[in-house]
Amino acid sequence: MRIALADCNNFYVSCERAFNPALIGKPVVVLSNNDGCAVSRSEEAKALGVGMGVPAFQLKEFIEKKGLIALSSNYPLYADMSHRVMATLSRFTSALQVYSVDEAFFSLDGHPLSPTDYAREIRSTVKRWTGIPVSVGIGPTKTLAKLANRTAKTSPDYEGVFDFAACPDPDELLGRIDAVKIWGVGPRLAASLRRHKIETALSLRDADERWIKRRFSSAAYQTVMELRGIPCLPLQPTAPTRKSAVCTRSFGRPVEKLEELKEAVSCYVSLAAQKVRAQGLAARKMEVFIQANPRHEGPSYSASIGFRLGVATGYTPRLVSQALALLERIYKPGFAYVRAGVVFSDLVSEKSVQLSLFESPEDVAKERELMKTVDAINRRLGREKVFLASSGVGRGWKMKQERLSRRYTTRWDELLTVDVNKDL
């Protein structure tokens, strides 16, 4: 069994560079939602010492003195580029598991070329067809493919492709990898392991697996087995249907009034419900939460409340009114709220929704038709052209995106134009 992991290098930054070559060779970061902090960094930015998750205000000095370029995140662009990369990868394998926006696992079994040669061909094709640089790691298990990918990325000698099987001294390599870098080992587990003198991938691999299972978890046990080359995490080529959909935002300013919170929650319900409907699903459970910033002066407060809907639905007006009722129950005046969110879970297929005695199938069909129309309009004319008045008309709940690039690939009016008479 040979599993490969293709992972795009600095994905968001690479997407920006694909359409704006002026960014190549420069220190660039892409900021999170609301321009909050750095979430993707070019190699040059990393070399400057810009850390992952560094808040935007701390970047100011880098921007002014070191020429750092900071961009707002452009999700429509990244989503489209992700599809292009995945479509390209899928030409090379029958079993592609899209693991995240910028990563995919796939099987390399049954190809005539050596795994390394095949991976090189894949890598150069993706670069040529999409402009996105990817690294490929190969191993007998997903966990080892992940580690191999890391090696492919961090050691320039390998030119973006590394096969664990081709490694002359795997123990030496594993001995150099900090346990916390292993897929599935987070800071908490790593700290506990350290207390037992397990500090590297090598020592975790050679730990007593029964003890690991007893002392920690079955997930940790699986990690140990995977490090030994025994697959516990199978390739899952078909994407499972989503189990939840959430929308949460920080406000960027403190909000005290219930009316304003209501607008925000209404807006988030609309967005999350749209995600649910986009997959042909309906929600049976909803949760609303609000948070008054513990970092601010004065007392902090946060609360969440869940509700089981009698009948699963994706109908925004119904969901909004329910959410607002929940919000009223947890709202306490006198706090400076900085964040709110909604979670939909227990999602079921729209087609198999069990109606109650009091629902008329005709009404439900009408509701669905209405939502379908609204979604279609918003898809064509841009997000939230049609929305509930309860979401407010002040546009106060939109994301802050002050340094946004164009949606080069998904909007006709934002296509890249090239002036052929001008030198680049």
Added chain:
DNA sequence: TCTGGGGTCCTAGGACCC
């Protein structure tokens, strides 16, 4: 002054049942 957002899975413990 300004520190993201969207997911999944596991586990422990409570409620309840027989």
Added chain:
DNA sequence: TCTGGGGTCCTAGGACCC
């Protein structure tokens, strides 16, 4: 004073991932 045992389901919270 002694106070079962086994099972299910649900929930909250933790941990981890990108």
